[in-house]
Amino acid sequence: MTQTTTLPPTSARLSSSTSPSSSTGPSVLSTLGLFTVLLGAALPIIDFFIVNVALPTIDHELAAGPALLELVVAGYGLSYAVLLVLGGRLGDMFGRRRLFLWGMAAFGLTSLACGLAPDAWTLVGARVTQGAASALMLPQVLATIQASTAGPRRAKAMGLYGAMAGLAMVAGQILGGLLVAADLAGTGWRSIFLVNVPVVIVGLLLAARSVPETRSEKPAPVDVPGTLLLALSLLTLLAPLTEGRASLWPLWTWLSLAAFPFVALAFFLVERRADRAGRTPLVPPSLFAVESLRRGLPPIVPFSISFGGFMFVIAVALQQGLGMGAVAAGLALVPMAVAFFGASLAGPKLIGRYGGRIAVAGALIQAGGLVLLILAVRRDWPELGFAGLLPGLLIAGLGQGLQLPVLFRIVLSEVPADRAGVGSGVMVTAQQSSLALGVATLGTLFLALTPALGMGDALAVTLLVQLGVVALTGLLNLRLPRTVS
Template identity: 75%
Template sequence: MTQTVTTSAVRARASSPALSGPGLFTVLLAAALPLVDFFIVNVALPTIGADLAAGEAVLELVVAAYGVAYAVLLVLGGRLGDLFGRRRLFLAGMAAFGLTSLACGLAPGAWWLVGARAAQGASAAAMLPQVLATIQAATSGGRRARAMSLYGATAGLSMVAGQILGGVLVAADLAGSGWRAIFLVNVPVVLLGLVLAVRYVPETRSPRPEPVDGPGTVLLAVSLLTLLAPLTEGRAAGWPLWTWLSLAAFPLAAAAFYAVERRADRQGRTPLVPPSLFALASLRRGLMLILPFSVGFSGFMFVIALALQRGAGLGPVPAGLALAPMAVAFLFVSLSGPRLIARYGTRVLTAGAVVQGAGVLLIVLAAWRDWPHLGFGSLLPGVTVAGAGQALQLPNLMRIVMSEVPPARAGVGSGVMVTTQQSALALGVATLGTLFLALVPHHGMRDALVVTLLVQLAGVVLTGLLSLRLPRTVG
């Protein structure tokens, strides 16, 4: 009897490794890289186009190739981590991210850059799901809550900091590298991350590894491609026939994916995205909130970069630094997230939506009043308030989504959450970006910016209303 208890205790300890402080820093560093790289190109696109003689459609592919490859492969990346070990996939994905970043930085032409960006997105999809899965599997209780809050804060801060960093690096022209520095800077960061990961990131995997669902993987990829590819490329390509055929195929592909996954679940096999996972109310409702939040966030970042550079005539650095107050507000407010959630529950999310909405309205007023002299001073109140509101939402939303996911399915749960977020980020650039660029020729850039911001505000209101349906407490 003593031997049995001792053996069980040893096995329990072995199956539940702890994530140390340096280990948490390492995985959060890795979480920042893919999101920084999604946004870092926004202010660099004009320079890339001039240097590589790339037209608008090709430049949009530089953004879309990364975002689509990333979104399509995220769930598969989470499943492979559960199957082969999350630390192993984390190291492989990070190493590949460094190599593909080097390929982007050394690209001799535009189409090389497009291909390297697609490979970079695939590498990120192997690396990022392991971050959340490792946190879920190697922490518990208050440590997990703090780690999830820090993850959400890192994600939000990375999206703003990416745009700021892009402007600074392009303008700095380090050693004559110009725009290439925005990719080459990843290489030393990845090397540092690999050294830290080998030492501090524990190996975790599902106790019952589940094989890869081939049909589900293919159908999910087809579903996301038929939606994201035409939306991101349609306007620049002139909406050719393939874009409409692709959009028409999306609901059919999505329905086929759901049918295949549901049948596999009922037959006791292992679907890529188990429909039973959506029985978790926290995951289902949290994803419904992440969708409009991320669409509005990425759409705003893309549109404001275009408006400040093409309309207000700012250079890359002033355009990036105009958003610095948003990053600062996000950082400091997000640190108070765990305490506020513990005290006020999910009402914090509703308050965050109200604060963010007020910030967006201030930005609208600044654009209407000061255009075309829009810059740091006129945007300061609005972006600061909006950043504070976003910080009350995003970190806590991510914590809510993962709160009931069992550690054995941490890879799948994190893959589903990040896929939803990444797909919404790509949709935000495609939909709000397309709306803005379609309005500019007919109504001018100021009015186009104001209308686009009001559409974003509607999404903020929707997020606030949906948050009222959440239970008051968070597990």
Template identity: 75%
Template structure:
């Protein structure tokens, strides 16, 4: 089976007179894709200094990470719908401006709770901006250009998640102008100003030719469903699992079913719901999403746990903890550049090969931690981090291409929103589950053994991804 990239007629995919996406425009929207993911991970190495400066409790520190992630995940699909309705460049520019303002608010936050509120707003701004990236690519490219753009999007997403943590460590240690941890947010402001100038000049305006109104009931039920799952998993351990966490988890399946029922009814009535169930009839989207979930859970959990283990367990500074992952970022970048050529020759078999490489890398990191602790650093992690980075680069960009390959251009915003919501919810789940596992085990087992056990659990997620990859069609158009 060959996965064909759809080439919808311009009249259905773009606004009248919309231009094709130029190289500058593509770089601009990819920058918009990088910023939200960088900011999800950049705070991991900054949490100890935020704690000291703002005297934040552990539950509040977790909200600094989770508040952003939950708001981001809950509103992504709505952001895609609004772009289809109001214009994708307009929403991209508006979301980018809001992201810059909320980043400034994070950087100037006087208290921990003010920082939490600013991070929630920053996540909401990201949810407005990011879906427009994929929708714009889908609506303004076709054929080989779309395949290349999607590969670059996947490479940007993966590199951003690793580079964010490295950049965070460098900025915190550099203490630019005495700003300390605040620089991890303030650095966004000049980048946003540049991106806004480029977006106005180089990103074409597109929108759906037949936009649907906002699905109010679906939006509310999706928000309630994701919140009921992610909030207790994130805050439960540090809060001592109070009654509200169990009630919230118990409500999740009922809310999720109510969301599905409302969306199915709207779909059957000929309306376009927030998440059309008919979209999941596309085999490529279904298979790709199922693989993105374990991949993202393992990835984000690993990044969070490594940051905590190296700083709190080994006493490394923010720079050393961040740079320990530099080999992973460098190899990811180099491998992702070769990705399109490898796909053209080997098809989706490289996804399976990537999973095997990633699994080997995680196992080597676990072995190094068991052998070298408490002296695990850049050199100890180098072989495992390099292999893991190469493996991730052979999976994530290809999965993104597979997921969106059969989505019609007129549903580009909805399809992109579904994909990014799934990925973001899984990233938040990874921090909540693997992070909570590690922090729960550390007091009894010690940091070394807790880290090793958590990495072995991550290997289960990698093994699941490899198994699922065997069911993928062999070729990608």
């Protein structure tokens, strides 16, 4: 197995002659460095969800219409998902710290472009490029953690990453509601993007000082055919599902969906041929020989489908169905965020004692929370308020928090350090694609049922479907290892 070269930041290299600890062995990710990379990872996750509560305001100001509003969400998610594995490979080649800095700087610039967009199409274009910047930045976070930590410190860092990821998903909609309502300096919805700029500046300053440079000692060249086929596979699946309902399912959507299995098969065959020939494909099929990845990756797909769909549907239901404002709709999710974060912090200790079984328990708890939400919707709609939502959201958040950090840790626990970039890229691609798929499928189901059933019954049916997806997650969690290193 090749070794990963780990280089300290510039300031550390300059002082290596006077610091014995910096001249021997790989650099260790400091507490400040870990905070910095987690900050960088939170930004793209928050920005996937932050627009949900701002869509009505964007529509009103830019006269976007349903199709373009879908693209504001989907354009970001598509470019983000399509380029994640490539971003991980580039980090292995050119240095993960370098790509993290480039990605963060690009994220700040594209956020500024989103905040200043004069019309809906400009906003869509800026969101697509913002997603591409996210794909450069995010894979470097997990790869850096894998390459510059070990043992209990790595376990703690992975637990914090999982806690941050889940919290960021919920906090995105809470923060979006607060910023839209605050109307900072008359910026309205634009503040949800402009707020990223000062955060990025701080992040760049911290990263330059505290994040160690790591890269693969024998980086593989970019797999151009694999990259193009993966991009085409994701586009043929996600583009028609996200745009189909808003554009009344034109012919291209059905042709695209029909092409998806053939393109996906071509991607697999090309990657397998390259792997067997001794080359390094974009997603090496041999990577799935790693047992932790093979067992831990499948549950992430249904978990993320249910999470992404739920967050989109609940934002629409609370604002349009119950008449809540952006702030109230965001604050209604605070119990879920608090429960998720608390469960995530307990995760490292629990996984050490119970292994993958803790994720099975988490799925059962999440299912219980969804049942409570369904009963509350059936009983109280359209008078459902914060008190009625509280028990279901609290318990669902607790169950989610017992799953996601555990799954992240298991997936990457046995991936070799020299494949940290591609391993993290594959995992985050699966998660991100599934989040977008959840918005497309559960969101489309909810919006399609609403005219015939009314929003309350449509929400109850959608939550029942989500309950089935959670049950699938729980079944897949049964395959997780009983002990986790």
